[in-house]
Amino acid sequence: MSSPEQWTHPEPGAGPAATAAEPTPEQVIAGLRATTEGGAELTQLLTPEGERVASAQFDPYVSDVDDEALRNLYRDMVLVRRADRESNAMQRQGQLGIWVPLLGQEAAQIGSGRALRPSDMAFPSYREHGVAWTRGVDFRELIGIFRCSDHGGWDFRHHGFHPYTIVIGNQVLNATGYAMGQKFEGKVGDDNGEATIVYFGDGATSQGDVHEGFVWSAVYDAPVVFFCQNNQWAISEPTERQSRLPLYQRARGYGFPGIRVDGNDVLACLAVTRWALDECRHGNGPVLIEAFTYRMDAHTTTDDPTRYRLSDELEEWKLKDPIERVRAHLARGGGADQEFFDKIDAEADSFAAELRDFVFNMPDPPPERIFRNVYAEPSPVLEAQRREYLAYLDGFAGSEH
Amino acid sequence: MAAPVKSKVDGAVGAVQHLTIGKAINLALRTAMEANDKVIVLGEDVGKLGGVFRITDGLQKDFGEQRVLDTPLAESGIIGTAVGLAVRGFRPVCEIQFEGFIFPGFDQIVSQVAKLHYRTQGRVKVPMVIRVPFGGGIGAVEHHSESPESLFAHVAGLKVVSCSNPVDAYWMTRQAIDCDDPVLLFEPKRLYHSGNLRAEVDTTATPDPLFASRVVRTGDAATLVAYGPSVKVCLDAATAAQEEGTSLEVIDLRTLSPLDLDPVFESVRRTGRLIAVSEAPSESSLTSEIAMRVQQECFYSLEAPVLRVTGFDTPYPPAKLEEDYLPDLDRVLHTVDRSLAW
Numbered sequence A: 001m002s003s004p005e006q007w008t009h010p011e012p013g014a015g016p017a018a019t020a021a022e023p024t025p026e027q028v029i030a031g032l033r034a035t036t037e038g039g040a041e042l043t044q045l046l047t048p049e050g051e052r053v054a055s056a057q058f059d060p061y062v063s064d065v066d067d068e069a070l071r072n073l074y075r076d077m078v079l080v081r082r083a084d085r086e087s088n089a090m091q092r093q094g095q096l097g098i099w100v101p102l103l104g105q106e107a108a109q110i111g112s113g114r115a116l117r118p119s120d121m122a123f124p125s126y127r128e129h130g131v132a133w134t135r136g137v138d139f140r141e142l143i144g145i146f147r148c149s150d151h152g153g154w155d156f157r158h159h160g161f162h163p164y165t166i167v168i169g170n171q172v173l174n175a176t177g178y179a180m181g182q183k184f185e186g187k188v189g190d191d192n193g194e195a196t197i198v199y200f201g202d203g204a205t206s207q208g209d210v211h212e213g214f215v216w217s218a219v220y221d222a223p224v225v226f227f228c229q230n231n232q233w234a235i236s237e238p239t240e241r242q243s244r245l246p247l248y249q250r251a252r253g254y255g256f257p258g259i260r261v262d263g264n265d266v267l268a269c270l271a272v273t274r275w276a277l278d279e280c281r282h283g284n285g286p287v288l289i290e291a292f293t294y295r296m297d298a299h300t301t302t303d304d305p306t307r308y309r310l311s312d313e314l315e316e317w318k319l320k321d322p323i324e325r326v327r328a329h330l331a332r333g334g335g336a337d338q339e340f341f342d343k344i345d346a347e348a349d350s351f352a353a354e355l356r357d358f359v360f361n362m363p364d365p366p367p368e369r370i371f372r373n374v375y376a377e378p379s380p381v382l383e384a385q386r387r388e389y390l391a392y393l394d395g396f397a398g399s400e401h
Numbered sequence B: 001m002a003a004p005v006k007s008k009v010d011g012a013v014g015a016v017q018h019l020t021i022g023k024a025i026n027l028a029l030r031t032a033m034e035a036n037d038k039v040i041v042l043g044e045d046v047g048k049l050g051g052v053f054r055i056t057d058g059l060q061k062d063f064g065e066q067r068v069l070d071t072p073l074a075e076s077g078i079i080g081t082a083v084g085l086a087v088r089g090f091r092p093v094c095e096i097q098f099e100g101f102i103f104p105g106f107d108q109i110v111s112q113v114a115k116l117h118y119r120t121q122g123r124v125k126v127p128m129v130i131r132v133p134f135g136g137g138i139g140a141v142e143h144h145s146e147s148p149e150s151l152f153a154h155v156a157g158l159k160v161v162s163c164s165n166p167v168d169a170y171w172m173t174r175q176a177i178d179c180d181d182p183v184l185l186f187e188p189k190r191l192y193h194s195g196n197l198r199a200e201v202d203t204t205a206t207p208d209p210l211f212a213s214r215v216v217r218t219g220d221a222a223t224l225v226a227y228g229p230s231v232k233v234c235l236d237a238a239t240a241a242q243e244e245g246t247s248l249e250v251i252d253l254r255t256l257s258p259l260d261l262d263p264v265f266e267s268v269r270r271t272g273r274l275i276a277v278s279e280a281p282s283e284s285s286l287t288s289e290i291a292m293r294v295q296q297e298c299f300y301s302l303e304a305p306v307l308r309v310t311g312f313d314t315p316y317p318p319a320k321l322e323e324d325y326l327p328d329l330d331r332v333l334h335t336v337d338r339s340l341a342w
Helices: A025-036 A067-092 A106-113 A129-134 A139-147 A170-184 A208-220 A247-254 A266-281 A311-318 A322-333 A338-360 A367-371 A380-394 B021-035 B059-063 B075-088 B103-113 B149-153 B166-178 B229-243 B262-271 B286-297 B319-325 B329-340
Strands: A121-123 A196-201 A224-230 A258-262 A287-292 B016-019 B039-043 B068-070 B091-095 B129-134 B159-162 B183-188 B199-202 B214-217 B222-226 B248-252 B255-257 B274-281 B307-311
Touching: A067 A106, A067 A129, A067 A139, A067 A266, A067 A322, A067 A338, A106 A129, A106 A224, A106 A266, A106 A287, A106 A322, A121 A170, A129 A139, A139 A338, A170 A196, A170 A208, A170 A224, A170 B075, A170 B103, A196 A266, A208 A224, A208 A247, A208 B075, A208 B103, A224 A247, A224 A266, A247 A258, A247 A287, A258 A266, A266 A287, A266 A322, A322 A338, A367 A380, B016 B021, B021 B039, B021 B059, B021 B166, B021 B183, B021 B199, B039 B075, B059 B068, B075 B091, B075 B103, B103 B129, B129 B166, B149 B159, B149 B183, B149 B255, B149 B286, B159 B166, B166 B183, B166 B199, B214 B229, B214 B262, B222 B229, B222 B262, B222 B329, B229 B248, B229 B274, B229 B329, B248 B262, B262 B274, B262 B286, B274 B286, B274 B329, B286 B307, B307 B329
Parallel strands: A121 A196, A196 A224, A224 A287, A258 A287, B039 B068, B039 B091, B091 B129, B129 B183, B159 B183, B222 B248, B222 B274, B274 B307
Antiparallel strands: B016 B199, B159 B255, B214 B248
16 A cells, blocks of 8 residues: 555646636646556556566466466457447447447456356446356346346346446445345355455445445445446546545545556456455455556447547557457467467357347337336235226227327 | 244333333334344444434344444445345344434435335345334424425335334334335334333234224214324324314324225215325325325215325424424314314
C-alpha cells in the first residue's frame, strides 16, 4: 500500500473542465494519461506484447497455469468475445431489445471467474457475461434478459452465480450479506473456506450501497472480494467524475487491502483474484480489487461513445488488447500454433451461429407469465387479477387482436 | 410451531403470559430464534441496548452477537445485507429504528427485496422481515411519527401487515418470520408499552392466518375499518357510541398487502356504511384503496359514501400539533354522525 504522501493530486486545470465546450490540448493529454496508464502499482504478469513478467507475490498463484491452461483461458476469451459481438449484431438487427457489451473486459472477467471454486458465489452486475460463462451459465440462459423475454432465471445455486442486478451498486450489499452468512455458518477459516465475489464498475463506487458494503464487510470480516472493473467510463462520465484518487486506494480508508491489477491481463486477474479469495477463505476479511481495463464499446447499444470520448484513447487501448497478448505469448513460446488458433476461431463461429439460431427461434412468454412468481406464497388479490385478465383474453379466442 | 416454549418474559410461567405489545414481539423473536437457528435479528442498537424501544431486550445476551447484530448506522446496509443473508438461507429480521429512517433502504426494498423472487422465476426466495415502528402520538421530533405504509403496500412482491394488540403482535411476528415472502411489519410504537393493552398471550394457541382481517367488535349501524394504532381509537369510539345507543362494527385490517377485504364487504352489506381510519395522509393511500374496492363490491348496499378519518395531506406536523393531526375518538364519532346523517 502506498502512503497518503505518495498520492498524486490532480494539478489545477488538469482534467476536463465541466463547462468547457472543447477540452484544451493539455486536458486531452492529461485525460489520456489518466485513463491508459495504470500507474506504478499496476500488478501485471503478461505485458501487452505478451511478455511474462515475474512477480514474487503472485507467481505462486498461477504456478499451475501451463500452456494448456493458457490455451483454455484464450479459448474462454475468444468464445465470450465472439458471443458478445454476435449479440451486439443481433440487437442491431432487432432480435434483442438491448445489449450490454463486454468488449475489452474479457481478461478481467475470465481471469477472476476462473479463480472461483464451485462452492464460491459470484454476484454480478449486468455486464458479466464472461463471468457467467466461467460459472457454467450458458449464454442462452442469460440472453432472455436482453431479448426482453425474462429477467434471468438460471439456477443460481447450482452455478454459484447470482442473478444479474441492474440497479447500480445494490448487489454489493447483497453479496456482503451473503458472505456474512458464509462466515456465520463457519465456512471460513482454512484452505477449504468459501468466499463471495461481487462485480461492479467505476461508476458504482460513488453509490452509497458500495460504501455501506465496504463498511459492513470490514466490521463483520465478511469473506467478500470486491471486484471493481474500472473500465474508465460510467456511460459518459470518466472516472475522475467518481474519484480524486485511484479507486483501489479507497480500501485503505475502510481498513482492508486494495490492489490494482491490469484488467487486460488474464493471468494477473486470475492470480490476484485467487490471492484475494484465499484471504477471504482464511477469514482475513474483505479485499478490493480494481481491475484497470477499458470498455472498448458502448455502455449499451443505446449509447454513443463518440459524443464523449476521443478515438485516440480507444486506439491506445487497442494496443493493450486482452486476447492478443495471450495469443502473442502462446505463439512466441510455442504454446500454440496456427492450427490451434484456427480451431478456436472455427469453434467461436459455430458457437455464435448456435446462439444466433437460438435467439431467432426464442418464443415469447405467454401473458400468464406476468402473474407468475410474484410471491412464494399465493396472493388472492393477484390471483383474481390473473383470472380476470386471462378470461378477458379468452374472449378474443379465434380472432386476431 | 405450537410446541411449548422455554422462553419467559418478566418471569412469567407457562405458555400463557400477560404481555404488552412490546413484550409480545420480544417473546415472538425469542421463540422464533429458539425454534430455528437461521433466524437472526439485525439493526441499529438492537444488541446491548435492546433497541431504542427495548423490543430486542436480552436477545443478544442469550443468543450471541452472530444472532443479534448491532449493525453500522445505515438502513440500506441493514436491508441489503439481509437480502444476501436470506439468499444464503437465513431468515433475517431487520429492525428499522423509526419509520422515518426507512427511506435510505427504500431502494433495496423496492429493487431487490420485492423483486428477486419474480426476477428469478421463483428460484430465489427472500424470507425476511422488516420491523417498522410507525405512527404518531409520542411527542417526538420530525421523522419519528409518520405512517408510510401505503408506499410499501403499493409495491408488488412485498407483504405488509400491522398489529394492534399483544396477541397479534406475538403471532404476526412469528408468522412473518415463517413466511417465505418478505414481510414488512408495521408496529404501533405508541402502544408498545401500553399497560392497559396488556393481554394474555398463549404461545400454544392456534393463531388466525397472517393475511386475514378480523372483526373485533360487532355492530349494525356503521362499520369502522382501521389497522395498527387506529384500531384502539375505533374501539374507544365504538364504546362511546354504544353509550349513546349507536352500535358500531370495528374491523382490524391486520394485513395491508395483500388486503383481505371480504370481512369488510360482508360487514358493509349489513351496515351500509363504512368509515376508514388511518393516521396516514389520505391521498392515494390504503384508505383510498379500501374505499374504491368497497364501492366496487358493495355498490347497492351503501347508504352513504365511504368516509375517511386520516392524517392530513401534509408532512407530519410539529408534535405540539399532533393531537389535531391524528384521528381521535371525537373525529371518528363526528364522521360516524356524518355517515349516519346521509
